[in-house]
Amino acid sequence: xxxxxxxxxxxxxxxxxxxxxxxxxxxxxxxxxxxxxxxxxxxxxxxxxxxxxxxxxxxxxxxxxxxxxxxxxxxxxxxxxxxxxxxxxxxxxxxxxxxxxxxxxxxxxxxxxxxxxxxxxxxxxxxxxxxxxxxxxxxxxxxxxxxxxxxxxxxxxxxxxxxxxxxxxxxxxxxxxxxxxxxxxxxxxxxxxxxxxxxxxxxxxxxxxxxxxxxxxxxxxxxxxxxxxxxxxxxxxxxxxxxxxxxxxxxxxxxxxxxxxxxxxxxxxxxxxxxxxxxxxxxxxxxxxxxxxxxxxxxxxxxxxxxxxxxxxxxxxxxxxxxxxx
Amino acid sequence: xxxxxxxxxxxxxxxxxxxxxxxxxxxxxxxxxxxxxxxxxxxxxxxxxxxxxxxxxxxxxxxxxxxxxxxxxxxxxxxxxxxxxxxxxxxxxxxxxxxxxxxxxxxxxxxxxxxxxxxxxxxxxxxxxxxxxxxxxxxxxxxxxxxxxxxxxxxxxxxxxxxxxxxxxxxxxxxxxxxxxxxxxxxxxxxxxxxxxxxxxxxxxxxxxxxxxxxxxxxxxxxxxxxxxxxxxxxxxxxxxxxxxxxxxxxxxxxxxxxxxxxxxxxxxxxxxxxxxxxxxxxxxxxxxxxxxxxxxxxxxxxxxxxxxxxxxxxxxxxxxxxxxxxxxx
Numbered sequence: 311x312x313x314x315x316x317x318x319x320x321x322x323x324x325x326x327x328x329x330x331x332x333x334x335x336x337x338x339x340x341x342x343x344x345x346x347x348x349x350x351x352x353x354x355x356x357x358x359x360x361x362x363x364x365x366x367x368x369x370x371x372x373x374x375x376x377x378x379x380x381x382x383x384x385x386x387x388x389x390x391x392x393x394x395x396x397x398x399x400x401x402x403x404x405x406x407x408x409x410x411x412x413x414x415x416x417x418x419x420x421x422x423x424x425x426x427x428x429x430x431x432x433x434x435x436x437x438x439x440x441x442x443x444x445x446x447x448x449x450x451x452x453x454x455x456x457x458x459x460x461x462x463x464x465x466x467x468x469x470x471x472x473x474x475x476x477x478x479x480x481x482x483x484x485x486x487x488x489x490x491x492x493x494x495x496x497x498x499x500x501x502x503x504x505x506x507x508x509x510x511x512x513x514x515x516x517x518x519x520x521x522x523x524x525x526x527x528x529x530x531x532x533x534x535x536x537x538x539x540x541x542x543x544x545x546x547x548x549x550x551x552x553x554x555x556x557x558x559x560x561x562x563x564x565x566x567x568x569x570x571x572x573x574x575x576x577x578x579x580x581x582x583x584x585x586x587x588x589x590x591x592x593x594x595x596x597x598x599x600x601x602x603x604x605x606x607x608x609x610x611x612x613x614x615x616x617x618x619x620x621x622x623x624x625x626x627x628x629x630x631x632x633x634x635x636x
Numbered sequence: 637x638x639x640x641x642x643x644x645x646x647x648x649x650x651x652x653x654x655x656x657x658x659x660x661x662x663x664x665x666x667x668x669x670x671x672x673x674x675x676x677x678x679x680x681x682x683x684x685x686x687x688x689x690x691x692x693x694x695x696x697x698x699x700x701x702x703x704x705x706x707x708x709x710x711x712x713x714x715x716x717x718x719x720x721x722x723x724x725x726x727x728x729x730x731x732x733x734x735x736x737x738x739x740x741x742x743x744x745x746x747x748x749x750x751x752x753x754x755x756x757x758x759x760x761x762x763x764x765x766x767x768x769x770x771x772x773x774x775x776x777x778x779x780x781x782x783x784x785x786x787x788x789x790x791x792x793x794x795x796x797x798x799x800x801x802x803x804x805x806x807x808x809x810x811x812x813x814x815x816x817x818x819x820x821x822x823x824x825x826x827x828x829x830x831x832x833x834x835x836x837x838x839x840x841x842x843x844x845x846x847x848x849x850x851x852x853x854x855x856x857x858x859x860x861x862x863x864x865x866x867x868x869x870x871x872x873x874x875x876x877x878x879x880x881x882x883x884x885x886x887x888x889x890x891x892x893x894x895x896x897x898x899x900x901x902x903x904x905x906x907x908x909x910x911x912x913x914x915x916x917x918x919x920x921x922x923x924x925x926x927x928x929x930x931x932x933x934x935x936x937x938x939x940x941x942x943x944x945x946x947x948x949x950x951x952x953x954x955x956x957x958x959x960x961x962x963x964x965x966x
Contacts, residue, residue: 366871368870396874407867407868412863417890
């Protein structure tokens with residue numbers, strides 16, 4: 311594997327509400343190589359979006375980055391401030407937003423919104439260069455150049471999401487974060503939009519972090535899959551390994567709860583609820599719902615340790631079984 | 637902009653004006669008695685003898701066409717109104733209502749258009765800055781001060797300004813529109829004189845309006861700042877000024893502009909109490925005098941004029957709105 315383009319080390323984000331502190335992202339570390347696609351799944355409130363926003367430094371109070379580094383191409387994004395941060399955003403790291411429906415300025419033509427992003431970072435480009443680039447990007451995501459002259463309300467949901475994808479790659483950043491890029495779209499359009507996203511991402515060779523709930527869509531779209539639970543990254547593995555030989559008990563339960571068209575079996579779920587971030591159980595956060603929980607799981611929080619190439623898991627039980635001689 | 641949109645708006649405008657004219661006609665005629673008999677009764681009650689009272693009433697009724705069928709009277713009234721023939725003013729007799737209005741109009745328009753425009757621009761920028769998270773602490777703490785300002789009635793503000801700047805420090809004149817209205821010429825001294833007189837009334841309207849516009853803008857701005865497109869604008873790494881003007885303020889201004897149209901419409905009716913406080917010869921002052929002397933024709937005239945200007949302002953806004961907000965049907 312080539313040298314990582316993104317290296318996140320011990321990133322912690324918390325929300326301070328009143329006197330209570332909720333760790334929405336706790337001690338998260340992972341790396342991403344150029345052109346790699348990483349999916350992040352987890353229940354609502356598991357910290358996926360918090361992580362994405364923190365990486366772009368778009369988090370708003372009461373969210374706060376407590377610690378950690380995120381190196382992207384030799385720059386620690388967590389140390390950037392003011393004008394440096396502004397210049398870094400979009401030229402190095404871009405976002406395909408969750409709510410494409412409302413993410414475009416309603417009173418500005420599409421062409422202008424794309425040109426705005428270019429002009430904010432490429433001051434030396436001529437107007438013709440900017441317009442040519444806008445045109446090219448719209449075509450790349452499968453939109454007619456005429457779309458540039460329209461206003462957002464004149465586009466369908468899928469078209470708006472394509473505009474957002476064109477926007478995300480217009481400066482050819484090293485990293486694209488897609489935060490539930492298809493959550494508001496119907497299934498057919500979802501596939502097309504994801505395919506478009508993959509295509510342009512491959513063309514520019516950017517790394518992609520895709521956040522979502524849909525395990526099936528993830529299985530087809532990403533190279534590696536990470537699972538978050540109660541603000542912790544509990545499992546990460548190449549997508550094939552993840553589905554064939556899941557390690558973390560939570561991952562195993564997630565996969566077994568997926569409906570399968572081949573066998574008719576009753577739908578299963580994971581008993582219990584994700585704990586409140588204000589009131590985490592001691593030890594492993596997952597132990598009250600874990601069928602394999604043992605004594606150490608109730609006592610100490612498991613550390614995240616590598617379990618193979620591109621793999622890592624935070625679980626005492628997995629740790630034990632791997633330590634045992636075969 | 638499509639023709640059907642424009643035609644619909646113009647049709648609406650005609651309907652509103654017509655309805656206003658009709659109400660203006662019906663309401664006085666629903667009152668019992670008739671105007672000539674009322675005048676005579678007044679004279680009689682003062683103990684004056686009026687020879688052939690019944691003849692006089694009949695004579696005047698015939699002269700004003702009050703014996704004609706109501707529909708004919710209505711037709712005549714509409715015809716006259718559309719020709720801006722609003723009848724004779726009682727208190728300014730023999731001046732006609734329309735000429736009294738036209739005399740007052742330039743003063744009111746100049747004073748209120750300027751003051752409203754200044755208040756709108758200053759208030760909107762200030763309101764947007766108060767809501768903007770990057771503003772200095774000082775600017776952001778102005779909101780309570782503006783709330784107090786907008787809660788003070790503008791005529792009270794006018795009285796305070798009068799006391800401080802005209803009575804106490806004597807920096808500005810006590811009232812009127814010019815030192816001598818008949819001696820006004822197109823010269824710099826005249827212009828300075830007019831501005832000098834207009835300053836305090838304008839200031840009181842600006843100060844009173846400032847709070848209103850700023851608080852409205854602040855609310856609209858806070859809404860817009862929570863929108864997804866603002867988060868994306870920040871993610872795009874746009875310059876803060878660009879986000880402020882083109883993404884935040886541009887969208888927050890839309891509801892403000894609706895209020896502006898209505899405010900501009902009411903400009904023509906004058907700002908009654910400010911004009912009275914400063915003895916300013918505008919439409920508001922005319923209305924005040926008309927009310928005091930029960931000059932019904934003049935009151936009707938001002939009411940008609942007010943409806944007309946509000947309707948015109950709203951029509952202009954509606955025709956211009958699709959250019960400001962592309963989501964409105966073109």
